[in-house]
Amino acid sequence: MVPTNSNDAGLRVSLSVEIPSDVAYIERVVDLVRLSCAELAYNAHHLALNVPVALSEALSNAILRGNHESPDKRVRVHADVDTTRLVVEIADEGVRFDLDADTRDATREENIEREDGRGLFLMRKLMDEVQxxxxxxxQTAGNVVRLTLTRA
Amino acid sequence: MSFSIKKQGEIVVVDVEGQLIVGNRQELKQKVLDELERGERKFLIDFAQTGYIDSSGLGVLVSLSKKIREQGGELRLANLNDDLRTLFELTKLDTLFQISDTRDRALASF
Structure with a gap:
């Protein structure tokens, strides 16, 4: 990891990745974005928890729910990382959905033993903003989910 | 990412190496269910070598816990690092599982 220093000010890393609708690609995309954050000295918790988990959730939603793993559809990821914040956008080619309609609290007693329903909950917990x-x-019609994380 | 399974006494110990995510969770689930079907009832999953876990990985742990309990068995966890422990606390899954700091303590707790 590059230590924080005055030379980081004004430095920005931009990254664009396009992948097939296959969950096997998730880990590689996460590693690319995480490496960019590491270069700009994001803290260890951001690198080990916030970024990988939230981005994995957004990617799996795009691949499974948005594109339904269709070989004809792609997922596009664009990340901008600087010393202030990470903004990563994940675009699918799926049917429009209402992000704000899903407000389920995965920690409520009736949800604790559910196998599903923690993805969006975790994105909101681990990012400063999910839009x-x-x-x-x-561009091909679809959804763009934008995750924003302020560098601590 | 891979899973290795070994027996320590009557306890099945599963090591999760790398990530536990949507792409490999079914592999873990099937390996544990195969052992359950063979008659094993005590399970320990050790996360000492685990990177991150996503919601589908957590979901598989919840599902396995239920299935093992239904068969009269127990599933316990060990060696969650600070970030994994935070993940379990955020989702309140730390209230569902018995979690030990070390493998030895987990093995001794059965």
């Missing part, structure tokens, strides 16, 4: 947008005009 959803339509893909921009000119």
């Amino acid at each position: 959803r947008f339509d893909t921009p005009p000119g």
Whole structure:
């Protein structure tokens, strides 16, 4: 890891990755983004917990729920990392969904023993902000989930 | 990422090396269920060599815990590092599992 120093100010790492709709690619994308954060001296907890878990959740949602693992559909990831924050956008080609409609609390007693339902909950816990947008005009219609994490 | 299974006395010990995520959770589930079907009832999953766990990995642990309990058995966990422990606390799964700091303590707790 590169230690924080004054030379980091103004430094920005941008990364774009496109993967097939296959969960086997998740770990490699996570490693690429995590490496970028490590270069800018994000703390150990961000590198070991917040970034990998939240990004894994967003990627698996895009691959499984958005693209339904279709070989004809792709997932596009764009990350911007600087000394202030990480912003990573995950775009699928799926049907529009309402992120705000899912407010389930995975820690409620009736949900504790559920096998599913912790993905979005964890993204919200581990990131400072989780947002959803339509893909921009000119791109294949789908969802963009944006994760924002402020460097501690 | 891989899983290794060994017997220590009457306890089945599973080591999770690398990540426990959507891409490999079924492998872990099947390996433990195979042992359960063979008649094993005491299970310890050791996370000393584990990186991160996603929600589907947590879901498999919950599912296995239920299935093992239904058969009269027990599933216990050991060696969660600070970040993994935080993950269990965030989801309150630390209240569902018996978690030990070390493998030896977990083995002695059965």
